Amino acid sequence: MTSAQTIVAELKTRARALGFESFGIAAADARPDLPEKLRAALDAGWHGDMDWMETTADRRGSPRAMWPAARSVIVLGINYGPEADPLALLDQPDRGIISVYARNRDYHEIIKGKLKELAGLLARRAGAQVKVFVDTAPLMEKPLAEAAGLGWQGKHTVLVSRDFGSWLFLGAILTDADLPADKPHAESCGSCTRCLDICPTNAFPAPFQLDSRRCLAYLTVEHKGPIPLEFRAPMGNRIYGCDDCLAVCPWNKFASVSREARLQARSELDGPALADLVRLDDAGFRTLFAGSPIKRIGLQRFLRNVLIAIGNSGDVSLLPLVEARLGDSADVVRGAAIWALRRLDADRAGALRPAALAGEQDDAVAAEWTGELA
Template structure:
């Protein structure tokens, strides 16, 4: 039997909305759990095209991911909440400073999952007490498609870059969701409002959008620097520039950002040491210092090897000869992923030096991908 609110529905929603605001949420909306029957077909098409890359978990959870009811049949309503994480400065300005590393805005401070989940649980608990309904809380950690559901709940619309866009906060919203067995009054969905603008598509350094509203993850630097486990494909290394974790280009150029204020949530503001980190310092990190620097940050989850891979590719794009000794120091790294990126960086910065060292290093190299970096025989 479905839970029935003991308060008038509008009174209950007003109380939930007020509590969300008090907890620091900037956006609040409600959608029916079955509001987007189009999602399974769209997801199947994207998976069939291979746009998810090696994120196998997307295919493995496709049946549940396509609909909230696929994951929890008893769900009647979804509450979507957003927190503005708008940056204080232009995140693209650092791209011109090649000896510094560019970290995506969302990763410059505490992991947003940790910040939002506790707040969601408090609101979900209030709902459960008022209705005796069952509730489940999600922050991008379960097969739930938050962005289209947030569009259905009126928080904004999925832009041509596939990220949620808000009239009040542009492209800078962290999303969280509460599924409930209570049937709550739904908000009106938000109409797509991109118009003829294509700035987000035009700025993409790797042409990751096959068409508006479609993202090919295998070409996306946000995917390649964070989710991808192997070497960065050669064709994307130069376009990667100094982006060492994520890519904000398509978000940062959205015209709707002009309405976004700086986050009210102080814990979402950037740590100074992650706003303009020097590649020279990052490439020297060992595991202990990596874990200390990125404690509580989503960056910690990719591990040291992938992070050094990214930093070395950025160094290869830096044109900074002073970094050559630091690159050479990584040619003997224990992880082949790091060694391969170091070889590429050295060949970019100092081709003559790379040729000089090549024979000796190839003689003791056992990994075929690293050997390919030395010989230039890489796809």
């Protein structure tokens, strides 16, 4: 066994001890096709308001463009597969659906410390330079994970693993050390189109392509303004992210196997009541979502999502809570509250409209009252 192979064997052992369940290595230049694919997606506008994807495109296309000294990338995965089918909550419209990944502590915090420890071991053993990444820098982890043999990018563009289905948190270590690369994983979706067929907003222009502007995961998390009208009813009770395309993947049957390293979801984030969520103030929001990735979208966007879900619930008992948000200081919250009110009780909305319009200063919010949305 060469010294590089010995180091890799030691890294794999330590990675397992740290809770990583997938480990693979790719050459830093293993995906020369990425710049062209990224450019095509950006030119099509599929990144929506995520302008940082455009501004970092030159570096994002290749690890060596970001760090010329890079020679190898170690990609690691942690299984976060849920214990129960997350789609079951779609039948409980009075409860909010939070994406499975966000029911845990922020995965950036979970993984980064582990990656730093493993990278430190590599630096000591190989005398190498290292950099760690957890979805916070212009590194395309999913195609690199495919190149490193962890799985393949499915038709829903998410990494699919034979062992863990569509439920893997990914992290990467970039290094100037030349390490033996693993074989890339062949695409294994076959003729299955379940992930494409279930999408409530038709966000996939074609297999293996995602238009973020139509994706509920993007709209409920990254999008800052009002939810576009055509996507409000399809949102249902999804208030943070959307797991539909992940949850129907047939390979998930392997992810359901119990493992000690499984990440445990916080029970209070497993279908919380919309009635409780719409009452949150800033302090309550920060307390409930302390250590959660949800906190970064802020109270206003979160309430926007909750109010859309209430509008879809058909539950008229929530009307007083909706009306309480009609005077909210945030335009995006008032607008969503108006839409919810009109959905639940059009007559009541009509009665409140004249006085509300007389005092409304925001044109977009006023359009919610009149139904003259662009």
